[in-house]
Amino acid sequence: MAAGVELGFAAAAEGPGGAWRLRSAYFPSKVGGRPAWLGEAGLPGPAALRCGRCQQPCAFLLQLYAPLPHRPAAFHRTLFVFACRGAACYRLPGPRGPLCVFRNQLPRRNDTYPEEPPPEEPPPDPAPAPPRRLRCGAALCRVCGCLGPRACGRCRRAAYCGPEHQALDWRRGHRRACGKGDAFIGYSDSLPEHNEFLFPEYEILIEPEEPEFPADSNVDPDDEQGAADTSKGPKEQEELRATGSAGKK
Template identity: 55%
Template sequence: MAAVRAASAELGFAEAAPAWRLRSEQFPSKVGGRPAWLGAAGLPGPADLACALCGRPLAFVLQLYAPLPGRADAFHRSLFLFCCREPPCCAGLRVFRNQLPRKNDFYSYEPPSDDPPPEAGASLCLQLKSGAHLCRVCGCLGPKTCSRCHKAFYCSREHQTLDWRLGHKQACTQSGDLDNTVPDHNFLFPEFEIIIETEDEITPEDVEKEDESEIVGSMGEVPEEELDSMAKHESREDTIFQNFKTKIAQEPEQILRYGRGIAPIWVSGENIPQEQDIPDCPCGAKRIFEFQVMPQLLNYLKADRLGRSVDWGVLAIYTCAESCRLGTGYTEEFVWKQEIADTP
């Protein structure tokens, strides 16, 4: 992702792509499927990726490749977003950051090729270069193993049970590579590549004002102070919502907006975080806005098709202003959810 100009945003769009372009070695930005982990060590574990509300495993939503120009320790840098998709919860959200220098233990110093590799059609790999095994269902760290074949790994008992029921029971005792027999568990979201484009400047349209006499006439004998207060609230709500509509009008298919340090756009004047609502990074630095997920992404996730009720108005992701390195693994950042119900 290119460096962001002051007060500008870059827009993300979902597009179909061949599977090889979404592998870790291509440093992808992508939606759905299994995570294409950046660093192969220090992955978030099952406890980190369990819903804080219902305790069930979170599903991978998207990852964004967002290196920091001028930062040798963040030559490669990605953000990973997860959510709970299990009804009736569908509420838990977590986001993690990982970054690597250009010279590291996992990738070539040279940029990846734009041509498909010879093994482009090869089966899914569920073991990282670090030796860590991944869950057959969700692609997250899998410390649990099938006690029968000792070849299948899982993040949780829930996913082991799901895989057993949907095919591993028959494949367990068969010889060969189990990666060739991973079924569709209906747990993953549909997979797309995220294409980034710079936003063109959009001139906001003038919002037509309501006739004040009609408002007063409909209110009856309401105290003037209360009328003023209500008018100011309605005006602010309308301005925020109109700004949101204007920003997405020219590119209605945008699924995210990126701009490290700029201001997010909100769909409503309700439930907008204040500075004290955004916790500092454990390193002591403030967190700043980095990107937001738009409601248009829900159309691509096909959540309703599976009877899920995942939804949001805006998901705003805040990350460490210093993009610190707490160890060599994945650092949790902060997500703020503005509900669709907050929308005017």
């Protein structure tokens, strides 16, 4: 039996507190913003996230939670897609393209998430801001949310994936706040929700595709005449059948 088809629809988070569903602990499917990493091991580094044509950093495009419960090692499984922001790269030839796709998976029993599904109700406290670091201590880029091995040379607190995003954040306000007392500590410990590098963030709502014909229908979907006949009343159907019989003689 063929697998069913599922459709995804991009939807804005409901209300100011709706972003809680887009955090890693709720196994989201989403478009834009920063990636909600599933696990912490084996994450792609800055070199793997550069466009194969212009060599600029790719932006996080979307992620899909696609678990395989029958495979113990992939009980939790998320696919991540990154895309170059340069339109010209989609027209240039070459063996490597402007898209990157990665898979992250975990068994049901792991060191990051409980075995039971997450609650469907919002948390009692406001949704936390995007994390600045992973639980293992690895820093995330302030601009894109990917691994950030590069640190600001002055304050050593702000992390970046490379010089491009360090320069972008410097222009956006890090230059004014860098190293300036308590105000800077609060600035560096939180990530701004949006910037011009990121795609707009939406939740992906997934629903099964409705079949064109009910499962108990006797109509052959490939039989256009049969499909037309079912929309007629009994008298009209009898007239159509008579016309069809006359045409076959």
